[in-house]
Amino acid sequence: MLEADGLTKEFSSPTGTVTALRNVSFSAEPGEFLAVRGPSGCGKTTLMMILGALQRPTSGKLRIEGQDPYQLAPEARSRFRAERIGFVFQEFYLVPYLSVLENILAPSLAKAHPDPPGRARALIERFHLQDRLTHVPSALSTGERQRVALARALFHQPKLLLADEPTGNLDPENAEIVLTYLADFAHSGGTVLMVTHHADAAGYAKHILEMEQGAVVSTAAPQG
């Protein structure tokens, strides 16, 4: 499903070159739920952006379902993303002038779905957003915005879900709803990579990628 081979990302900055990602290799099968952990600045978001076909690596190879999205022309790469990948950004990136319902429905513009309102409604109920449908993001709490971002990422039924701290702003009850959903998503054959700092969030995942200074330093099964 997902194969990362020697992914490296360098950024140039006024003080020199920053190596945000160093030679990261791993693979994930359909149905696998991986957590990514490590201190701030270790390269977690950079890794997610590269895996999400959003940021080209400086070197290394990525394959998603056997295809390297960076070998596609920009338009084909966007289509590839729209069809296969769901992404929950650390900063959410909701469209500020669209309502909750419209934000969740936005991906249906890229991929026709047989019953967009029905599918949106199921996600809305699952994530307890039914009383917020007409609100714009600025009228939502951070945790509500986070759940809208997740519903939007799941709307088009991606094969691969990349979630950067999807429970970071949630109370324990909502965190559990989200984690259970992600575990179900993996159970039904999806692949999930989730950045998290929460020990119990990592407990839902089958494997943990521990990162340090841009490198994956260990891959462990969660404790307990």
Ligand SMILES: Nc1ncnc2c1ncn2[C@@H]1O[C@H](COP(=O)(O)OP(=O)(O)OP(=O)(O)O)[C@@H](O)[C@H]1O
């Ligand atoms: N566009 C950029 N230009 C220059 N440096 C960058 C850029 N994006 C990230 N970096 C640097 O790369 C390193 C990794 O950043 P990244 O955002 O991937 O960390 P992170 O593990 O997600 O951190 P956090 O837990 O705080 O979200 C950091 O040192 C960061 O300053």
Ligand SMILES: [Mg+2]
């Ligand atoms: Mg980050």
